[in-house]
Amino acid sequence: MWRKASAVALLALAVGYFYCGSPDVETVLQYISLPSLQMSLQNPSQSSLEQVISTAWEGLISLPTRQWAKVAVGVNACVDVVVSGVGLLQALAVDPGTGLDHEVLLSKEDLKEAFIHYMGRGAAAERFFSDQEVFQRIARAAAEYPGAKLYVGGNAALISQKLATYPNLTVLLCGPVGPKLHELLDEQIVVPPESLQEMDEYHLIMEYKAGEQWGSTQAPQANRFIFSHDVSNGGMSSLEMFVASLEEFQPDLVVLSGLHMMEGQGKELWEERLKEAVSVISDIRKDIPVHLELASMIDRDFMNSIMQEVMPIVSSIGLNEQELLFLSQAGEGPHAELAAWKGIPEVAQVTDILLWILEEHGRSDPSSEADLTRIHFHTLAYHILATVDGYWGNQEAAVMAGARVASSQACGLQAVDVSKVELKAPLQFYSSHHEPQEQLTFDPAAPVTVWHRGNVTFRFTPVLVCRQPLRTVGLGDAISAVGLVYSEFNNNNQTF
Ligand SMILES: *[C@@H]1O[C@H](CO)[C@@H](O)[C@H](O)[C@H]1NC(C)=O
Numbered sequence: 001m002w003r004k005a006s007a008v009a010l011l012a013l014a015v016g017y018f019y020c021g022s023p024d025v026e027t028v029l030q031y032i033s034l035p036s037l038q039m040s041l042q043n044p045s046q047s048s049l050e051q052v053i054s055t056a057w058e059g060l061i062s063l064p065t066r067q068w069a070k071v072a073v074g075v076n077a078c079v080d081v082v083v084s085g086v087g088l089l090q091a092l093a094v095d096p097g098t099g100l101d102h103e104v105l106l107s108k109e110d111l112k113e114a115f116i117h118y119m120g121r122g123a124a125a126e127r128f129f130s131d132q133e134v135f136q137r138i139a140r141a142a143a144e145y146p147g148a149k150l151y152v153g154g155n156a157a158l159i160s161q162k163l164a165t166y167p168n169l170t171v172l173l174c175g176p177v178g179p180k181l182h183e184l185l186d187e188q189i190v191v192p193p194e195s196l197q198e199m200d201e202y203h204l205i206m207e208y209k210a211g212e213q214w215g216s217t218q219a220p221q222a223n224r225f226i227f228s229h230d231v232s233n234g235g236m237s238s239l240e241m242f243v244a245s246l247e248e249f250q251p252d253l254v255v256l257s258g259l260h261m262m263e264g265q266g267k268e269l270w271e272e273r274l275k276e277a278v279s280v281i282s283d284i285r286k287d288i289p290v291h292l293e294l295a296s297m298i299d300r301d302f303m304n305s306i307m308q309e310v311m312p313i314v315s316s317i318g319l320n321e322q323e324l325l326f327l328s329q330a331g332e333g334p335h336a337e338l339a340a341w342k343g344i345p346e347v348a349q350v351t352d353i354l355l356w357i358l359e360e361h362g363r364s365d366p367s368s369e370a371d372l373t374r375i376h377f378h379t380l381a382y383h384i385l386a387t388v389d390g391y392w393g394n395q396e397a398a399v400m401a402g403a404r405v406a407s408s409q410a411c412g413l414q415a416v417d418v419s420k421v422e423l424k425a426p427l428q429f430y431s432s433h434h435e436p437q438e439q440l441t442f443d444p445a446a447p448v449t450v451w452h453r454g455n456v457t458f459r460f461t462p463v464l465v466c467r468q469p470l471r472t473v474g475l476g477d478a479i480s481a482v483g484l485v486y487s488e489f490n491n492n493n494q495t496f
């Protein structure tokens with residue numbers, strides 16, 4: 001039963017790629033019904049397990065002694081406009097017709113034809129709309145369409161929103177911030193004047209329901225067609241400005257996301273831009289840790305370049321199970337032969353890949369030049385925080401705090417409601433897929449399982465998975481943000 005649920009979640013995360021860089025489980029889960037899941041009978045011993053874990057979390061999660069005062073976040077930000085696809089086309093005075101795919105949309109007609117093409121198949125797609133003026137007109141119509149929902153989008157903006165819930169933190173957000181996004185952002189977030197632009201980067205998400213009809217087209221299943229004219233995020237145009245602003249802002253932590261947005265520009269452009277990005281990131285003062293939030297990518301060469309060139313110059317990364325496996329496939333790491341995870345990713349296999357990343361591209365060997373010392377891994381059923389020994393403090397609280405926010409936020413709540421969640425993580429697992437391996441047991445009353453391999457420590461805690469998730473836009477961003485808030489960086493480890 002949970003296999004089906006997690007398969008749906010994996011599918012949803014794959015679809016999440018099409019957002020302005022933030023995984024989104026929300027609507028897919030709403031549309032694909034999970035009767036078996038919802039009808040599952042409450043097993044009393046199970047429900048008490050969830051209670052035990054949640055209570056233990058509350059008792060154990062505490063902020064570190066040394067907290068961040070200033071966090072700088074960049075660089076992808078946008079407004080996600082979610083609207084009825086058919087409704088929007090009708091508002092644009094477009095008549096139904098036949099479908100035809102277009103790689104790039106040049107006009108309203110192209111939009112209509114591509115939308116019909118994908119709606120008829122019930123398939124997700126994302127397209128670039130090349131005419132800026134026409135796009136702006138459509139975006140305005142969409143934003144004003146009755147029932148349209150506007151959300152903060154883009155990993156950097158979503159991470160900032162989460163950090164801003166901690167009153168003692170000053171948060172700087174650099175990215176393309178237009179008037180609408182500025183209005184949607186938490187007041188506590190500082191946006192430097194250079195980041196403000198006249199127009200928002202809108203990502204239009206045209207939804208349709210299963211069975212919905214327009215003209216002779218009928219959608220076999222619910223899905224969404226997404227398009228934008230997002231040049232700023234695609235080129236990471238705010239990166240240089242972001243790094244330049246750090247000098248004045250003096251952050252004690254830098255969070256970077258949006259690298260994946262470059263991929264859509266094509267290899268020639270991203271190769272060039274990535275080089276520039278690496279050189280800019282290298283300019284950040286060495287004593288300030290940089291966390292990189294990864295997101296879905298589809299090009300192996302691109303992923304490999306990020307692994308080779310960017311990972312060694314950041315201190316910490318956050319990623320999910322798809323990104324982890326893709327990293328291993330791109331770099332021919334452990335378990336690269338797996339085509340995809342089947343159900344809940346095996347803890348032992350995840351551990352193998354995490355260790356490989358820290359040994360190949362991180363500072364597991366103190367004589368290495370690489371800066372990478374921390375990986376926050378999240379998947380639907382559990383999280384693992386892997387750190388090279390000696391660099392990070394309070395990591396047990398950090399992994400629990402990340403899982404706690406996943407457990408509450410997916411249900412749309414501020415705190416975990418144990419009647420609405422269920423434990424799906426394994427309670428027994430191995431520290432490695434191959435010998436030598438240690439058998440590990442999870443204790444709900446002390447809900448972090450810790451193990452070591454080489455110079456790396458792994459900390460596991462389960463997620464209490466929301467049975468009826470509401471809005472999970474930016475869940476990965478929230479997990480990483482909260483994990484960082486509870487983390488302490490050991491700056492003195494410079495002797496190596
Ligand atoms: C915020 O700072 C104040 C003053 O230093 C301190 O008393 C308070 O505990 C802090 N709050 C949190 C959540 O750390």
Ligand SMILES: *[C@@H]1O[C@H](CO)[C@@H](O)[C@H](O)[C@H]1NC(C)=O
Nearest residue numbers: 359363364365366367454455
């Ligand atoms: C672990 O650290 C020691 C030094 O503290 C080093 O000699 C060794 O090579 C490291 N192990 C790995 C696997 O990097």
